[in-house]
């Protein structure tokens with residue numbers, strides 16, 4: 123058993139012979155750097171070396187084990203401390219373990235072996251912790267607004283400044299913008315730049331879950347709360363504890379759930395369905411919608427009191443057609459990314475293709491642009507992407523999309539989605555799994571479209 127991580131271990135033991143025995147055992151692993159001290163004073167004086175683990179003799183000549191333990195933990199809260207005691211004293215052991223000691227070993231002929239195992243486990247935990255920190259940093263970098271959210275238009279520069287402000291505080295954030303403008307991306311960027319970034323980012327699309335299931339999805343339920351509730355289930359509010367809860371398509375929440383949400387926000391407490399105890403709610407809330415919430419309030423579809431609770435810091439994402447040259451910046455970035463990921467030669471957009479992109483209104487916004495560019499890269503043989511390779515809906519070139527006219531927009535989006543899916547299906551020879559992965563949509567969505575004759579496998 124060897125650990126892949128180098129670990130620094132302090133052995134604090136006044137019995138020279140016993141200390142040497144432990145050192146001899148642990149030194150068998152070349153990844154362990156072992157330092158030995160015979161007094162508490164020496165150990166405390168060297169804590170600046172930031173050991174990962176300390177084995178501490180409970181009765182040292184210059185200090186009682188529990189006091190020394192506390193002094194160590196005050197200075198190095200994360201260090202693993204294994205207490206080694208001359209006699210079994212369950213009460214002391216329990217007390218120390220409760221205060222955060224890693225283990226309590228009694229001195230006997232097997233101590234060195236048990237210590238060896240315990241140190242191995244500490245090594246594994248350290249490796250996991252480092253891996254976690256690395257992944258967190260990676261995710262943080264991925265959602266760093268300066269890298270992940272592309273754009274240099276004035277509108278987007280304003281959005282970046284709001285993201286920074288939101289990340290510095292705990293304020294509720296309400297993000298609005300047409301579909302595909304990057305609402306979820308902005309929410310993630312705020313979360314991963316905020317001090318809650320070490321905790322969960324929990325996203326739920328209110329419109330995507332049937333009403334009967336939504337309540338338990340949000341608030342959880344106890345076993346037996348309703349027919350079919352065979353187990354206790356933790357709701358999304360609880361899952362987001364200390365992190366961020368992102369409620370997408372908030373305008374679609376029905377009035378009775380709006381009332382429940384309001385109560386949770388006022389009382390900062392959640393009740394699982396069928397439960398009697400209350401669970402504190404401590405998460406930053408972000409909401410998003412493609413609708414005009416103020417208008418929803420005026421028309422009696424959204425509670426006014428909830429609206430004011432949720433408004434917080436409003437961030438309005440402009441549609442892509444209002445971001446000027448950003449469309450080309452985004453197109454080039456998506457093209458490069460797609461070519462690199464798929465081992466395709468790096469392609470460029472012809473001047474005509476650029477012109478067409480600048481004129482097109484992009485009802486599906488950045489999501490549509492990304493799909494259009496990726497498909498063009500697949501369909502193009504040379505290194506220059508011509509205007510003809512861009513699968514834009516012919517009838518929309520040059521037209522503007524009305525933001526208030528919901529139904530036609532939804533309708534045209536459907537047709538446009540089908541159009542894109544169809545082209546991908548053709549390009550990938552009807553391989554639904556591949557198309558679903560490329561377009562980042564569920565394969566069931568594609569199956570449904572096939573069933574409804576919206577697309578065909580040719």
Ligand SMILES: Nc1ncnc2c1ncn2[C@@H]1O[C@H](COP(=O)(O)OP(=O)(O)OP(=O)(O)O)[C@@H](O)[C@H]1O
Pocket residue numbers: 270271272273299300301302303304305306307308370412452488489492
């Ligand atoms: N400024 C941007 N730079 C780079 N990629 C972006 C940008 N804005 C959005 N995207 C990408 O576009 C896609 C759609 O973004 P996102 O899902 O955040 O939009 P949305 O507004 O939440 O959509 P919907 O309203 O459908 O939920 C994602 O792949 C996202 O990474």
